[in-house]
Amino acid sequence: MRKIFIAMMVLAVVGLFAGCEKIEEALSAKEIKAEQDEKYNEAETPEKEEIVVINEEDVQTKVNVEIPDADDMQAVIKAAYELFVLANQNDQKCLRRLAYTRNLVSTMGIEARNLIIEVKNNEEYLKYDFQPDVKKLGITVEGHAKATYAKVGLDKAYYVEARDCVIDDDWQGYGVFDDAEGTLAIDTDRLYFHASHKPLYCVTEAVVSPDTIESATLTHDDAGGYYTIVFHLKAKKASKYLLHNLREGSGMNDAKYESITETIEIWDNGFFKSFLSVDKWCGTKVIKISSTIHYETTYSYSADDCDLAQYSNGYYADIKAAAEKANADALAQKDEEQQDAA
Secondary structure (H helix, E strand, C coil): CCCCHHHHHHHHHHCCCCCCCCCCCCCCHHHHHHHHHHHHHHCCCCCHHHCCCECHHHCCCCCCCCCCCCCCHHHHHHHHHHHHHHHHHHHHHECEEEEEEEEEEEECCEEEEEEEEEEEECCEEEEEEEECCEEECCEEECCEEEEEEEECCCCCEEEEEEEEEEECCCCCEEEEECCHHHHCEEECCCCCCCCCCCCCCCCCCCCCCCCCEEEEEEEEECCCCEEEEEEEECHHHHCCCCHHHHHHHHCCCCCEEEEEEEEEEEECCCCEEEEEEEEEEEEEECEEEEEEEEEEEEEECCCCCCCHHHHCCCHHHHHHHHHHHHHHHHHHHHHHHHHHHC
């Protein structure tokens, strides 16, 4: 997920006011939500007996991918896109997975870091999102630290914000969290971490489809046992759902994506190995501002790496208990309201 803080940092550095005329119409937040709700409501929820879950080590058969001649671009795009879709399907169906994301943003010589750790294990999901304050040139842009917990069977996802966080030189994130029950809040984002969820999970918020792919390459590393896909996306079409947040956060009504390049490594069994998106955008507020987003995720499927408790220093149990209590309280209140109405 591309973070709004990227654009907010630019606004703080430049110290300018809003007021440029839009060059390209962007979807509003309301329109984006309406499209996403329509997609969500149209997707079919599988029956319990139809839900398929898989573990990485259980997949013994290699995916059958024929790599087309590089000169046949349409065939390459088709083959690469189909493999990409399969990897997204596998990511949602697999029972356990660690996704470790390093998000580095460079703007006018200033760098901002964002670390996201997503772990799912069977029906539980835990996410840490660390973004330290950026302090440079006498300007401070406030960061955040957020822990989110979800579980199949709970109506909502819940999160707690930390008072402070750091990311060290080795890209390890640390946050200071208060009492979970006292600071718990409902997360409004839909999470698609389980095979029973709808619609299909996608590793990127950019629109990736045969229509948005300008060009692609598809290669295979025989020694390593994985495929590499490189998508050069049509920035205008692919940024359909990204443009609103970019402009809202930056205050630049002419902000736009100049290029979006995604490099995806996929194991022979069809599971993600890594994902890298390098996005360049620009906007004008008296002067032209350019920024590069370097968003990189690596994956692991081992039992040790996907042990939720090890990422929380004991905090996992606190937020889990608080979330389950909040969910039980909400259900009890709903039952009480229905009885009163009757």
